[in-house]
Amino acid sequence: MNPWVDAALVLLLVLTAGGALLTRNLIGAVFILSCYSFVLALNWAWLGAVDVAFTEAVVGAGLSTVFFLMALFLTSPEEARSPHHRGHWLALGGLLALALLLVRAVKDLPRMGDPASAPNAYLSPVYLQRSLEDTLTPNVVTSIVMDYRGFDTLIETTVIFTAGIACALLLRREH
Amino acid sequence: MIQPYDSLIAQTLCRVLIPWLQLYGLYVLVHGHVSPGGGFVGGVVIGGTLLLSLLVYGNGPVSRMITRFATYGEGMGLLLFAALGTLSLLWAGEFLNYGSVSVPGWEGPVRRWTGILLTMVGVFVDVAVVAVAIFYSLSPDNVEQGHD
Numbered sequence: 001m002n003p004w005v006d007a008a009l010v011l012l013l014v015l016t017a018g019g020a021l022l023t024r025n026l027i028g029a030v031f032i033l034s035c036y037s038f039v040l041a042l043n044w045a046w047l048g049a050v051d052v053a054f055t056e057a058v059v060g061a062g063l064s065t066v067f068f069l070m071a072l073f074l075t076s077p078e079e080a081r082s083p084h085h086r087g088h089w090l091a092l093g094g095l096l097a098l099a100l101l102l103v104r105a106v107k108d109l110p111r112m113g114d115p116a117s118a119p120n121a122y123l124s125p126v127y128l129q130r131s132l133e134d135t136l137t138p139n140v141v142t143s144i145v146m147d148y149r150g151f152d153t154l155i156e157t158t159v160i161f162t163a164g165i166a167c168a169l170l171l172r173r174e175h
Numbered sequence: 176m177i178q179p180y181d182s183l184i185a186q187t188l189c190r191v192l193i194p195w196l197q198l199y200g201l202y203v204l205v206h207g208h209v210s211p212g213g214g215f216v217g218g219v220v221i222g223g224t225l226l227l228s229l230l231v232y233g234n235g236p237v238s239r240m241i242t243r244f245a246t247y248g249e250g251m252g253l254l255l256f257a258a259l260g261t262l263s264l265l266w267a268g269e270f271l272n273y274g275s276v277s278v279p280g281w282e283g284p285v286r287r288w289t290g291i292l293l294t295m296v297g298v299f300v301d302v303a304v305v306a307v308a309i310f311y312s313l314s315p316d317n318v319e320q321g322h323d
Binding site for chain 1: 208210211215216219220222223230249256273283284285287290298305
């Protein structure tokens with residue numbers, strides 16, 4: 001773990017997120033957001049979560065970009081800002097307070113890779129030791145997601161199905 | 176009507192690229208046991224190639240078949256997943272405990288391996304179909320333009 005790579009990846013993440021927020025041209029913002037997803041995928045891969053990185057790269061940088069562009073072609077590619085700016089300071093203060101709370105909470109998290117932390121002490125070893133003999137699956141992520149915790153994945157699949165149905169109900173013209 | 180994108184470069188490139196991308200999507204699906212990926216990522220890759228072909232070639236007969244499948248086939252992957260979970264109830268196992276489904280000649284781990292593969296296929300179909308369905312819902316001819 002090279003701290004300079006960590007810093008560079010996080011800096012890129014903040015830069016692309018800020019760029020996507022500040023750009024007035026929404027098509028440009030969508031493409032910067034796609035870059036953001038790709039940098040996020042690099043972050044995940046650097047932290048060792050390759051499955052999450054793969055999903056983030058494919059969904060965040062690929063599919064959602066197409067959906068955002070389609071939505072923009074139906075509306076307008078220019079951002080319309082509302083003239084009422086009164087609530088802004090309140091929102092900024094609230095976000096800062098939330099950020100402080102989150103930074104405070106990070107102190108209580110176990111260090112990454114700490115062998116004495118609760119999940120690493122008794123949960124992960126069981127999966128790592130038994131995945132191959134239980135399910136013949138060397139990729140432990142797949143065996144956890146699809147077998148040990150299949151119910152979670154079933155509900156996630158239901159969520160995706162619901163998204164498709166909701167889009168169809170809201171947007172499709174009756175034939 | 177989704178218009179074809181009138182560019183020789185894009186059309187030729189997609190004709191070469193799309194089969195390889197779809198092969199890659201299937202590879203990601205069936206290699207989910209040993210490498211990163213699995214049903215979700217494979218489904219998104221296949222859904223993406225279908226969207227690419229719809230964007231570049233427009234609403235041809237094959238594309239119309241794809242969109243019709245996306246309209247009426249939504250939920251098939253979810254059904255496959257849930258049906259597999261229910262199947263293990265028949266052998267007095269817990270819901271989604273594929274190891275309890277007794278197949279003669281198959282050890283418990285092999286059953287669970289097969290269960291993982293089939294549920295991944297379920298997620299794969301669900302994600303690919305929903306990707307095309309959302310795209311189709313967002314395409315201009317399907318969106319209500321005011322009340323007339």
